[in-house]
Amino acid sequence: MSSMKLHKTSDAKRPRLKQRSVEVATEKETAPASRVHSVYRTLWRAIVEQALQPGMKLPEDTIGEQLGVSRTLVREALSRLAIEGLVELKPNRGASVAHPTIEEAREVFDVRCGLERTVVSMLAGRLSAQQLKILDAHVQLEEAAQGRGGAESIRLAGEFHVKLAEMTGNALLQRYILEVSSRCTLVLAIYSRPHSSECAVSEHRQIIAALRVGDANEAARLMEHHLQAVATRALLAPRASKEIADLLAPYAEGEGLRPW
Amino acid sequence: MSSMKLHKTSDAKRPRLKQRSVEVATEKETAPASRVHSVYRTLWRAIVEQALQPGMKLPEDTIGEQLGVSRTLVREALSRLAIEGLVELKPNRGASVAHPTIEEAREVFDVRCGLERTVVSMLAGRLSAQQLKILDAHVQLEEAAQGRGGAESIRLAGEFHVKLAEMTGNALLQRYILEVSSRCTLVLAIYSRPHSSECAVSEHRQIIAALRVGDANEAARLMEHHLQAVATRALLAPRASKEIADLLAPYAEGEGLRPW
DNA sequence: TGGGATTTGTTCGTATGTATT
DNA sequence: GAATACATACGAACAAATCCC
Numbered sequence: 001m002s003s004m005k006l007h008k009t010s011d012a013k014r015p016r017l018k019q020r021s022v023e024v025a026t027e028k029e030t031a032p033a034s035r036v037h038s039v040y041r042t043l044w045r046a047i048v049e050q051a052l053q054p055g056m057k058l059p060e061d062t063i064g065e066q067l068g069v070s071r072t073l074v075r076e077a078l079s080r081l082a083i084e085g086l087v088e089l090k091p092n093r094g095a096s097v098a099h100p101t102i103e104e105a106r107e108v109f110d111v112r113c114g115l116e117r118t119v120v121s122m123l124a125g126r127l128s129a130q131q132l133k134i135l136d137a138h139v140q141l142e143e144a145a146q147g148r149g150g151a152e153s154i155r156l157a158g159e160f161h162v163k164l165a166e167m168t169g170n171a172l173l174q175r176y177i178l179e180v181s182s183r184c185t186l187v188l189a190i191y192s193r194p195h196s197s198e199c200a201v202s203e204h205r206q207i208i209a210a211l212r213v214g215d216a217n218e219a220a221r222l223m224e225h226h227l228q229a230v231a232t233r234a235l236l237a238p239r240a241s242k243e244i245a246d247l248l249a250p251y252a253e254g255e256g257l258r259p260w
Numbered sequence: 261m262s263s264m265k266l267h268k269t270s271d272a273k274r275p276r277l278k279q280r281s282v283e284v285a286t287e288k289e290t291a292p293a294s295r296v297h298s299v300y301r302t303l304w305r306a307i308v309e310q311a312l313q314p315g316m317k318l319p320e321d322t323i324g325e326q327l328g329v330s331r332t333l334v335r336e337a338l339s340r341l342a343i344e345g346l347v348e349l350k351p352n353r354g355a356s357v358a359h360p361t362i363e364e365a366r367e368v369f370d371v372r373c374g375l376e377r378t379v380v381s382m383l384a385g386r387l388s389a390q391q392l393k394i395l396d397a398h399v400q401l402e403e404a405a406q407g408r409g410g411a412e413s414i415r416l417a418g419e420f421h422v423k424l425a426e427m428t429g430n431a432l433l434q435r436y437i438l439e440v441s442s443r444c445t446l447v448l449a450i451y452s453r454p455h456s457s458e459c460a461v462s463e464h465r466q467i468i469a470a471l472r473v474g475d476a477n478e479a480a481r482l483m484e485h486h487l488q489a490v491a492t493r494a495l496l497a498p499r500a501s502k503e504i505a506d507l508l509a510p511y512a513e514g515e516g517l518r519p520w
Numbered sequence: 521t522g523g524g525a526t527t528t529g530t531t532c533g534t535a536t537g538t539a540t541t
Numbered sequence: 542g543a544a545t546a547c548a549t550a551c552g553a554a555c556a557a558a559t560c561c562c
Contacts, residue, residue: 034351035529035530036529059548059549060548060549061547061548061549069530069531070530070531070532071531071532071549072529072530072532073529073530073531075550076339079336079340080339080343083340083343085432091294091537091549091550092536092537092538092548092549092550093537093538093539093548093549094538094548094549104431107430107431107432107433108432110378110382110430110433111375111430111432111433111436114374114375114377114378115371115374115375117374117377118370118371118373118374122370170367170370170371171364171367172345172367172368172371172440173367173370173371176371176436180432294550295550295551296550319526319527319528320527320528321526321527321528329551329552330551330552330553331528331553332550332551332552333550333551333552335528335529351528351529351558352527352528352529352557352558352559353527353528353558353559353560354527354528354559
């Protein structure tokens, strides 16, 4: 087991290692509960749930101390998060929580659209009664969360799509959907207004209905419409203020002076 | 470039970190030419071009010596390749070149289909004359390569799709397409028969034609058909033998005995 | 079964590069 | 603009696990 012999500064610095994170049993193949993965997962949650806010610096040392691991493992986790777009990693300047621009957000939404189309076209008419029940229950959760904070609504909305992806049984599709939906969550957390995700619940219901009756085309159309709506609500609403910021950015940072 | 004998504790222990890697200074801005990236790129090419064959073991030490870097960098590169599915990484057992099963290959093809649909629907009617010329030239290259080895044809066919993705300007889409097309290249290298990619050239031509006239639906349809054809040519041909192997696998390894 | 050789997992020191005063 | 302080990039060494007789 984990040896406690490393008592380097063990007085008040109890390493609070997350105990073998409770991996859901849905995945039977690989058990990626290594220590890096634990660090990765912790940081992932902290970012997606906005405990670590966009733009925030992520020093290897501090994180390592906090989590009771060395910089090496933190580094590894950070570089993976960087690949996934949740962390920005500048050479020799370290890591910080990603702060996607509107353009990057638009890109992610565009890709997500195609991926989610694939998901629903694979699922239409092929969901078991139990799977449909799970989806119905999830939407009810979403509905119940509408009164409470927007953060939880955003999280649940993302999880709906991840659940759909899981039901395809396609591991790669799951990974991609998880990735784009995490990034979208980040985007929504930055840009969206409170209550902007309210209508999403009924849209989810419509999608389930189309999947239930097996209308793949309709499901794809609804999904596309849903995502466009989410993107619009998120990115279009604060557009005015953002455009001003974008216009000013080059002057503020001097980057507009380059001839290219 | 097979493994030289590893006399690591030998006299020649001189660390050859003389030269800052030969990266040219062409790009001054975002220089992704870090040393890890160099290792990553080298391994990536070696795998995709089949210098390192599927299933081959990838010991950190040997690779590090060969490339003149320490294990740390090799590890980082390997874990990135593992995320992308080109390398398999088993805990405490090290890395080896991925050897995708038919099922994994099918999954990748399915996801790829959706991504490529997105690509062509973004590009239809929006390509400049110069871009179209680039595509035409590429297809001519493909045609010229038909006589020579199948490996080059496979590589060129993959690059066609990567070029298309680049033209969307969507960085995430580029990354995903690069990833799935690399993995497909691996799959084709394993499973496809010689000359199985011949008809692909004319399919590429048809896609370009649809993009030129701006028929997004037709382009999407052609792309889907094209990918299905590639998948079929690759995965269906050797199906019989593979199914036998798959049927026997549980008995051979005893994994089928688990209740889950 | 066991023990030595080999390989991986992890820590941590040092050099290098970046920000700050 | 130089000196200082600090964070990162990299590598060597140690510890643990696995492989191979």
